[in-house]
Amino acid sequence: DTEVTQTPKHLVMGMTNKKSLKCEQHMGHRAMYWYKQKAKKPPELMFVYSYEKLSINESVPSRFSPECPNSSLLNLHLHALQPEDSALYLCASSPVQSSYEQYFGPGTRLTVT
Amino acid sequence: GESVGLHLPTLSVQEGDNSIINCAYSNSASDYFIWYKQESGKGPQFIIDIRSNMDKRQGQRVTVLLNKTVKHLSLQIAATQPGDSAVYFCAETTNTGNQFYFGTGTSLTVIP
Numbered sequence: 001d002t003e004v005t006q007t008p009k010h011l012v013m014g015m016t017n018k019k020s021l022k023c024e025q026h027m028g029h030r031a032m033y034w035y036k037q038k039a040k041k042p043p044e045l046m047f048v049y050s051y052e053k054l055s056i057n058e059s060v061p062s063r064f065s066p067e068c069p070n071s072s073l074l075n076l077h078l079h080a081l082q083p084e085d086s087a088l089y090l091c092a093s094s095p096v097q098s099s100y101e102q103y104f105g106p107g108t109r110l111t112v113t
Numbered sequence: 114g115e116s117v118g119l120h121l122p123t124l125s126v127q128e129g130d131n132s133i134i135n136c137a138y139s140n141s142a143s144d145y146f147i148w149y150k151q152e153s154g155k156g157p158q159f160i161i162d163i164r165s166n167m168d169k170r171q172g173q174r175v176t177v178l179l180n181k182t183v184k185h186l187s188l189q190i191a192a193t194q195p196g197d198s199a200v201y202f203c204a205e206t207t208n209t210g211n212q213f214y215f216g217t218g219t220s221l222t223v224i225p
Binding site: 004008031033036041042043044045048056090092094096097098099100101102103104105106 | 147148154155156157158159162170202208209210211213214215216217218
């Protein structure tokens with residue numbers, strides 16, 4: 001299984017809602033990533049988990065809260081988001097953090113109203 | 114942080130022609146340079162990488178060239194096919210994986 005899955009595919013939420021994005025991989029990878037991608041822009045790294053521990057937080061606002069319950073799962077908890085947070089949220093994994101080849105999921109298209 | 118940019122935002126080529134996509138980078142400390150392809154509605158897909166101590170690397174129909182003197186990276190696609198239509202991003206990272214930056218992206222359109 002060389003696939004990274006993400007749920008949901010689409011999400012519409014209000015600014016007062018709490019929601020979560022989920023990511024799963026069964027490749028035995030020990031590094032997992034969250035990226036944010038705006039339309040016609042490159043992905044921007046948000047968080048990196050290495051061996052289930054937060055390794056990198058690229059100064060992301062606290063309304064985004066990542067969680068890595070186990071080596072296969074990565075969540076992104078969302079609370080009190082702003083309309084400008086609307087974007088495609090991509091999850092990726094790699095064998096270890098120093099691996100240059102990352103495997104991306106299809107993303108969750110988030111719209112904040 | 115350091116940035117990786119691309120010279121051309123869009124590129125149109127005839128089917129069967131060769132495509133060249135360019136990228137300029139600014140972090141001379143990067144150890145790996147990677148090309149990703151992102152089709153509409155999908156996440157980026159790894160194409161090919163090159164280590165900083167190499168000048169050229171070839172894959173299936175693709176070649177990546179690295180010119181460290183002018184900090185320039187290019188992706189050459191031979192005999193471009195309609196399935197090659199996508200946005201292409203260059204990216205750079207370090208041996209430790211503490212940095213990972215994507216470039217601006219080039220949208221490639223293949224004309225049948």
